[in-house]
Amino acid sequence: GSTNGSFVGIGADRCVIGIDVESAFAIGVSVTNGMFAPFGAWEGSRAVLLREGNSGNLALMNCSFWAVPASLAEVKGGSLTMNACNIHEWALGLKDSSCFIVTGGRLNANGCTFNRGGQLAVVTGKTTRVTFMGNMGVSPLEITDGIGDRMVCLGNNPEIQVRPVPPAQP
Numbered sequence: 001g002s003t004n005g006s007f008v009g010i011g012a013d014r015c016v017i018g019i020d021v022e023s024a025f026a027i028g029v030s031v032t033n034g035m036f037a038p039f040g041a042w043e044g045s046r047a048v049l050l051r052e053g054n055s056g057n058l059a060l061m062n063c064s065f066w067a068v069p070a071s072l073a074e075v076k077g078g079s080l081t082m083n084a085c086n087i088h089e090w091a092l093g094l095k096d097s098s099c100f101i102v103t104g105g106r107l108n109a110n111g112c113t114f115n116r117g118g119q120l121a122v123v124t125g126k127t128t129r130v131t132f133m134g135n136m137g138v139s140p141l142e143i144t145d146g147i148g149d150r151m152v153c154l155g156n157n158p159e160i161q162v163r164p165v166p167p168a169q170p
Helices: none
Strands: 003-008 011-013 017-021 024-032 035-037 046-050 057-061 073-075 079-083 100-102 106-110 118-123 129-133 141-145 151-154 161-164
Touching: 017 024, 035 046, 046 057, 046 079, 073 079, 073 106, 100 106, 118 129, 141 151
Parallel strands: 003 024, 011 035, 017 046, 024 057, 046 073, 057 079, 073 100, 079 106, 100 118, 106 129, 118 141, 129 151, 141 161
Antiparallel strands: none
């Protein structure tokens, strides 16, 4: 069945998936002061994965992420909220990986620090909603946007560059 709970100070190193959410209860799972470094794992590794079919919430507050070989988080269902997190690096092994892949569900990233620039997110999906507000970076970040007005980017420094998903090739 679904789970809910509050975790403080947990971590996961050298793993394929640090937090794997198959079914969270709507009230959600909260992680505060977590540390996640999935270094040395295969290219499909993620610090966070919210699976398709999940309808619950995962909230990460004041968590740190580093040594991520590919994408930091993938959201296929449910809701991922990240507040005041330190995202040191991602795409160490797969240089073209975006920090976030969102194909369903919701992503809220607020007040986070990104210690590198590059591809921040690829967002697609008919019901996907995404918000990036008040985040801080050291160099420009980019989002590939396939959801239009269901994405909000406000008050980020530097401003996040948003590009539409390229049209499909015939």
